[in-house]
Amino acid sequence: MQLTKRNIKQAFLVLLWILLVPVITYLASTDVKAGMGLSIVFVGGAIALVCIVNYRLGYYLYIGITFILPMLERMSGTELSKGVAMDGLLLATLLGCIFKRGDKSIGKVKFASDPILICMYLYLLMLLAEIFNPSSYSVLGWYVFMRVALRAYILLYIGLNVFNSMKDVHTFFKFWLALGTAAAFYCCIQKWFGLLPYEQSFMARYPEKFGTTMILSGIRLFSFMSDAAVLGIILACNIIIMLVLLTASMRTINLPRKVALLVSVLLHVLALGYTGTRTGYVMLPLGLMIFFLANLHKRNTILAAMAFCFFSLAILYGPFYGNPTIVRVRTAFIGKQDESVNVRDRNRHRIQPYMHTHPFGGGVNTTGGNGETYQPGHPLAGFQSDNGYLRQVLEIGWLGLILVAGIFFFLVQTAVINFFKATTELDKLLMIGLASASFAAAVSQYAQDTFTLVETAIMLFAFIGVAIKVRYINV
Template sequence: MQLTKKNITLWFIILLWAIMVPVLAYVASTDLKVGVGLSVMIIGAAICLVCVANYKLGYYIYISITMTLPLLERMSGSEQSVGVVMDALLLSVLFGCIFKRGDETIKKVKFFKDPLLICLFLYLIILVMEFFNPETHSFLGWYVFMRVSLRCYIFLYVGLNVFNNLKDVRTFMKYWLILGTAAAFYCCIQQWHGLLPYEQAFINKYRDKFGTTMIISGIRLFSFMSDAAVFGIIMACNIIMMLILLTAKRTVITIPTKIVIIVSIMLHVLALGYSGTRTGYVMVPLGLMVFFMANLQKRNTILVAMAFAFFSLVILYGPFHSNPTIVRVRTAFIGKQDESVNVRDRNRHRIQPYLQSHPFGGGVNTTGGNGAKYNPGHQLADFQTDNGFLRAVLETGWIGMLLVAGHFFFLIQIAVSNFFRVKWELDKLLMIGIAAASFAAAISQYAQDTSTLVETSIMLYAFMAIVIKIKYLERA
């Protein structure tokens, strides 16, 4: 057999693995932690090489691993430097994209004329300027926030190279909803069979995890994501998109596929209830309003609206008074205002003098727990905003807050424009689904810091990449 360069490389890889397997086995027998660490490093290096070789596959690998990292962290029994893993994976995807020179269609994107991208660029400039904010006490706090923000920008750029046609968009949405269904199913298992031992040990070990998980009505479940709040927000957005897909004609989405979607919706609804995220309960009807207003002339839309209204009335006013999940859903819409809501309102009024006297904010990572960690002694440290817009205005001033609001506005506006621009019904439903889910996420920003949470930022920046790319592809 003639030895070629390809054969030599293959034999070298086989020989390398043949040597490494017994070496790892020996090291693990002498020191388990070192052996596990080496194994993780080797597997991680292999995954990074795959991401470099195929950046489109790497894009999905990055999302999958990032979404499940909290589960691996709980299995380890201690908090890990998951940010390092995310950075390594994303940089590998970016290098692969650069080496492959991306996709030709990205040249159609007008980076310095698109309103959403301009909004993102201006916000990045604001973040850089916050380094010179005299109110900031810590360079590390600014660096951490910039690192997370740059991660989102890189993810957006890679996404603009991944979504090169509407088929790529359909592939991503199918993948995203399957991933959400897996998360919903895992949450249902947690509810029906209880948390696994390592999950119980993890939340008991860390006081902040325990405080956000245990409530009066029971346990707020989180599936394999970082916490119940971000999990509930994603469940709500997925429910909105799948309900919209159900209005498609049978020639577009077949009956068996719709049955699968209905089963997925049921799992998502249960998971949303088990998460105890009242923000998510409000997101669903408000998000669907966008879709209903754009499609009131269609019979299927009216039928879905009637079915959703009936189901909502049963939940709110049905004879279910002992189920803690249903009781928590009802408190989001009817009944007396929760004391936690009153506390948030009082906090907002109390902080108004600071807003008026600091037009450029107090600096990034100066509020809440991050403020206490990176800027101890700061006036905003330990102040719980419980509001993404409030955090933005406190940390980056009114301009920063308006730019954050602009992210959502232009994302929704472009998605709605794409809805009227694309031709096929399924693509129209996906575009209006993104618009409705993004509007719901904008609403959730009032009660959660949605745009900076890891999992929800992945969803939002993937949506941004989709709507921006389709805008220019369909215009051509």
């Protein structure tokens, strides 16, 4: 009897889906937005149910879907409430984690004494206290920022329940590098064959979303992500991790896998050049410096460093003068600074008096375009910080800046500690690769707001989850 009931329920669900097809088709033919909205509701509901049933799968679904949401928005031809979809998926995954009571290994984490977590607690308290900041007068701006911040904290908590063994960590890096390879390949397609019609149409309809996409050397490509700068930062971190993995012995990573890594690195490097993200170009040598310093006693490390230096010198000083991508790479290291860099320097000097007179900042979401949207008339509204650290000190003061810098510092330190404690070559390489990529992300914060941008924030908080949990896995 129980089996019969199950079959009846399954048949009912199948019939319901079959009946929904003509209904959605009819609505789409009469009202595109209504049909699309109904489709999103049912598909999103099914995905949310999967996240509740299996929070581990939900963790990866959340990351993957969040990364492709900008592409879905461009395909729809209209602006979508992406934040609602992200919140729904994340809360469904959190519910699944709570119902399953997470994993027992999370009890090993020292929540009261871990330095990264302490910095994050204090940073969250700072954000909560900003609602009382006398220089800020928009509760909506504070609410929007807190909503984004809480997403990152929830993602971290779920990650601490997902990474229960080194096998789980290996699974994450496979997924992450595969996602980056897909983004890099799509970016190369955009370069080789041009933007697809729906992308061109969306850019023409919402030109304000692509203010930094058009430059003198051409279009900064963005793949299926929201922004070229975001893509460039993620690609640079992935390149660092994969170059570190390529130094492994054949016993650890066999030849076919190394060939796959080389192909992925090539796609990443090409795509990074196509994004026009000079921050990403600078991240590579600085991030790899951590790896080289930790492994100077190894022959493979020295060979990798020599190969990287040769390739870099060829790009910087080789007889390549007509390629706009190579020209933009060179401007990040050599030659005269362009006017955009000079403007940023002048802006930083101009805003220094405000930093000195507002030790607790002007309030969250008060700088740049967010300030114009949520707090028009604020002294910081419209000011483009072009610097994550500068934005922190302007919006939440010097203590906020110290806490963000502390999170980056302890993230790199924890990854390095994990590197020395790891017992296998693969685990050692993953941890030093994580340390190198995290240091590169800390460097990128100087030119981009890496800590709060959606995709890069997901990357950072996933890295934090890995670094924290690995520290306690083998204890």
